[in-house]
Amino acid sequence: MSENLQPVKLLDTVFKGYSKPQHILFNDGNSYVVKFKNNPSGTRILVNEYIATKLGEILSLPVIPFEVIEITDDFIKQHDVFAKHGFTSGNQFASLYIPNCIQLERRSDNAHIKVSNRDQLAKMVVFDLWVGNTDRKENNVLLEPVGDGKHFLHMIDHGRCFSKAKWDIKALKEMPNMDVNLNVHKWSLNWPESENKIQEAITNIMALPEETIQNVIQSIPYDWDVTEEEREALVTHLLESRERLPNINLQADSKKKKKKKKKKKKKK
Numbered sequence: 001m002s003e004n005l006q007p008v009k010l011l012d013t014v015f016k017g018y019s020k021p022q023h024i025l026f027n028d029g030n031s032y033v034v035k036f037k038n039n040p041s042g043t044r045i046l047v048n049e050y051i052a053t054k055l056g057e058i059l060s061l062p063v064i065p066f067e068v069i070e071i072t073d074d075f076i077k078q079h080d081v082f083a084k085h086g087f088t089s090g091n092q093f094a095s096l097y098i099p100n101c102i103q104l105e106r107r108s109d110n111a112h113i114k115v116s117n118r119d120q121l122a123k124m125v126v127f128d129l130w131v132g133n134t135d136r137k138e139n140n141v142l143l144e145p146v147g148d149g150k151h152f153l154h155m156i157d158h159g160r161c162f163s164k165a166k167w168d169i170k171a172l173k174e175m176p177n178m179d180v181n182l183n184v185h186k187w188s189l190n191w192p193e194s195e196n197k198i199q200e201a202i203t204n205i206m207a208l209p210e211e212t213i214q215n216v217i218q219s220i221p222y223d224w225d226v227t228e229e230e231r232e233a234l235v236t237h238l239l240e241s242r243e244r245l246p247n248i249n250l251q252a253d254s255k256k257k258k259k260k261k262k263k264k265k266k267k268k
């Protein structure tokens with residue numbers, strides 16, 4: 001946690017997002033996109049953001065630098081919008097604001113986007129499957145212009161990991177699906193740079209010492225309501241789910257498509 005980092009001013013950027021992220025200027029001169037405790041999507045999404053971003057940093061994935069920052073009751077009370085969304089004081093998850101970004105388009109193959117860090121895309125896919133991030137939609141990557149018509153891809157929004165935003169110990173006993181279904185994942189693996197990178201990405205995750213995973217889980221802020229039992233279950237889940245990574249199914253058909261196919265067959 002960054003004890004010296006203090007909020008200076010709430011900025012008026014409005015972000016789309018169920019968790020109602022806020023744009024706040026801090027006394028280090030940077031602004032951050034802050035997700036609050038008790039936001040409409042629940043405090044668990046802060047926990048998920050924290051675990052995924054911390055593990056992502058360790059694995060050198062293109063996650064955005066973040067800080068756990070403290071917001072006082074006074075600062076909450078000074079802003080009606082915070083009360084409106086039900087935010088509460090204490091530790092919050094703050095991701096460094098990256099200006100001027102674009103996002104992938106839903107109704108496009110996004111083949112025209114020149115990504116400068118294409119060599120990291122396969123790693124992102126394998127990582128998402130490991131942590132059960134089912135939310136790698138088009139708007140959950142940021143594309144920062146870096147010149148020459150190229151964009152650097154940043155991974156954002158890890159609120160929906162462990163297959164469910166609001167997991168509990170029972171849900172953690174279930175292992176994530178290793179099918180590559182999401183369009184962004186398929187797009188990521190389509191580039192020649194991704195060839196042969198899957199195995200490397202799996203090896204990197206398998207090589208993470210158990211202690212490193214334990215330390216990440218132990219360091220989740222105390223006021224984000226994760227019990228000791230839940231912390232143990234998270235470690236066990238991450239250790240077990242990584243054993244399944246060799247089962248990644250690249251040819252997976254999405255459930256929706258499968259249903260459509262079934263319907264078509266019935267009609268015939």
Ligand SMILES: Nc1ncnc2c1ncn2[C@@H]1O[C@H](COP(=O)(O)OP(=O)(O)OP(=O)(O)O)[C@@H](O)[C@H]1O
Nearest residue numbers: 015016017018019020033095096097098139157159
């Ligand atoms: N670090 C950042 N820098 C710049 N913009 C950001 C950053 N983080 C988030 N955003 C913007 O805020 C939007 C919402 O962020 P995010 O997807 O993390 O919120 P959310 O509430 O979890 O969303 P969802 O509705 O998908 O659950 C993003 O689509 C993006 O436009």
Ligand SMILES: [Mg+2]
Nearest residue numbers: 017139140157
């Ligand atoms: Mg989002």
